[in-house]
Amino acid sequence: MLHNKILENYFKKLIVLIRNKHTNLLINTLILREQHYILVTKSMVFLRSVITNLVGKDLITTQEWTVEELRATLEVARELKRMYYYLGPSRMPDYLKKKVFIMLFYAPSTRTRSAFETAMELLGGHAQYVEARMTRMGEGEALKDIAKMYEIFGDAVGIRILDKAIDYKYGEGHKVIREFAKHANVPVINMADDQEHPTQALGDIMTMEEKLGNVRGKKFVIMWGYAPVIRGYSSIHADMLIATRFGMDVVVAHPPGFELPEKYVEWAKQNTKESGGSIEFVNDYRRALEGAHAVFPRSWCSRKLAELGASKFGEEELRIYQKYRDWRLKMEDLDLMDKHGIITHVLPVLRGYEADDEVMDSPRSVIYEQAENNMFAKAAVLLLTMGGLV
Numbered sequence: 001m002l003h004n005k006i007l008e009n010y011f012k013k014l015i016v017l018i019r020n021k022h023t024n025l026l027i028n029t030l031i032l033r034e035q036h037y038i039l040v041t042k043s044m045v046f047l048r049s050v051i052t053n054l055v056g057k058d059l060i061t062t063q064e065w066t067v068e069e070l071r072a073t074l075e076v077a078r079e080l081k082r083m084y085y086y087l088g089p090s091r092m093p094d095y096l097k098k099k100v101f102i103m104l105f106y107a108p109s110t111r112t113r114s115a116f117e118t119a120m121e122l123l124g125g126h127a128q129y130v131e132a133r134m135t136r137m138g139e140g141e142a143l144k145d146i147a148k149m150y151e152i153f154g155d156a157v158g159i160r161i162l163d164k165a166i167d168y169k170y171g172e173g174h175k176v177i178r179e180f181a182k183h184a185n186v187p188v189i190n191m192a193d194d195q196e197h198p199t200q201a202l203g204d205i206m207t208m209e210e211k212l213g214n215v216r217g218k219k220f221v222i223m224w225g226y227a228p229v230i231r232g233y234s235s236i237h238a239d240m241l242i243a244t245r246f247g248m249d250v251v252v253a254h255p256p257g258f259e260l261p262e263k264y265v266e267w268a269k270q271n272t273k274e275s276g277g278s279i280e281f282v283n284d285y286r287r288a289l290e291g292a293h294a295v296f297p298r299s300w301c302s303r304k305l306a307e308l309g310a311s312k313f314g315e316e317e318l319r320i321y322q323k324y325r326d327w328r329l330k331m332e333d334l335d336l337m338d339k340h341g342i343i344t345h346v347l348p349v350l351r352g353y354e355a356d357d358e359v360m361d362s363p364r365s366v367i368y369e370q371a372e373n374n375m376f377a378k379a380a381v382l383l384l385t386m387g388g389l390v
């Protein structure tokens, strides 16, 4: 009898315990669901407001977009990439049906033109290629008039103007894009000028996030590389700005005399204050590579060249480069990096100069994935600025 009583009590207690546990579990689950619902609802409402704000916006520098706008763009780019592989290109939604993106090229391109054209095609729109030299500009037609015409014919305009097209003179390309944007009442997208390449930056950070996970606190080395040709600052600035914006520890390694323009250095420093990242400039690329999670080896011009132009200073500039022929990313240099560190490049890479063939073809090189991500990043910029998602 006593034995039964003890057992009965024991079972009663057990049942209460189980009920409480279940109740608690149920309550916790409901709270979690509720929190999840609130979180998802809030973040979707926020995302929609960010996306709505991007309609009609120019992209001339990533500095003029908020971090939330840049993140939303990357989210859309990733979603487009998922759709592309899940649905296949022919079943991608035609968000930009009947929309036209006019691409005005003053300078050549292997990737950018092609990536933008494919992006427009995938989204159901059309990309129109215009070579500046084949327009009436050479006969003195005002940029303002062209901007007003293209605003009628297109829904957004992309412009590329850098390097030989402006005799490498710093600021000349950027000025043209700013002037165009002042008059055109449609989004103006910088497809690379002498100072910036914002859509490239988006594709590059997308790739680093894809390969490295959260990039905050990861070391990214932008390394000057020897080349027998002159190139401006476009992608260097673009990657330095976005990486510091996303909290990376950026190290820019270059020989003396290849310092970057002050405005961009200041911007990068400001970005690190806001993002918690860091920026450092060094003259020893091997020291810079120690523990690096990503490297980008590329040549850029001296400040003197950018000031005087290649027609005046080009020969002297190339002579200066000769002193730094050893600034080339080699296989042995990769041992200095984090063992999972990746090799990036916006391309074109000057193989055998900026970096060895084996480096660019090594399993750690992500250059082709980077080019692919650049296409999706460009698609996202077009989709958002032309209002295909609202």
Ligand code: CP
Binding pocket: 108, 109, 110, 111, 112, 113, 192, 200, 346, 347, 348
């Ligand atoms: N990365 C890049 O802009 O390549 P292109 O100059 O070939 O367009």
